Amino acid sequence: MTRARMPRPQEVAAARKDPRLLRALDERRLDEAWRTRGVCQSVDPETFFPAPNEPADAAIAMCGSCDVQGSCLAWALEVGDCHGVWGGTTPRERRAMLRVWQEQVRDDEEQVEAAAGGPPVRDKLLTLVPLGR
Numbered sequence: 001m002t003r004a005r006m007p008r009p010q011e012v013a014a015a016r017k018d019p020r021l022l023r024a025l026d027e028r029r030l031d032e033a034w035r036t037r038g039v040c041q042s043v044d045p046e047t048f049f050p051a052p053n054e055p056a057d058a059a060i061a062m063c064g065s066c067d068v069q070g071s072c073l074a075w076a077l078e079v080g081d082c083h084g085v086w087g088g089t090t091p092r093e094r095r096a097m098l099r100v101w102q103e104q105v106r107d108d109e110e111q112v113e114a115a116a117g118g119p120p121v122r123d124k125l126l127t128l129v130p131l132g133r
């Protein structure tokens with residue numbers, strides 16, 4: 001078993017501008033039924049789970065023509081890093097994207113909370129009650 005290394009700062013910086021990630025952020029809640037429309041529905045699943053020393057080019061090329069690429073990548077990032085090709089990305093690419101994804105989702109949730117009048121009452125109380133009491 002190989003250990004996944006942490007993404008380098010330049011990989012995270014590149015992920016911030018990656019059009020695949022930007023599309024996933026845009027489409028993350030748009031298509032609940034994306035799985036039924038994926039190009040990979042009619043392809044041997046092994047194609048999308050190459051061994052670590054095998055190229056993923058064939059799978060990535062298929063994802064490039066898939067209508068649900070954004071939703072697919074969004075799902076993979078929501079569940080965290082996972083094996084195989086999802087939304088035209090490799091696990092290594094997703095590790096860098098995951099940093100950006102988590103920041104963006106947290107920012108979005110804070111904006112929604114602010115628009116709704118702040119955090120839930122329980123969270124407000126936790127900030128008022130000292131810990132250990």
Ligand code: SF4
Nearest residue numbers: 038040063066072087
């Ligand atoms: S983007 Fe790729 S992995 Fe995702 S549904 Fe489409 S073909 Fe399958």
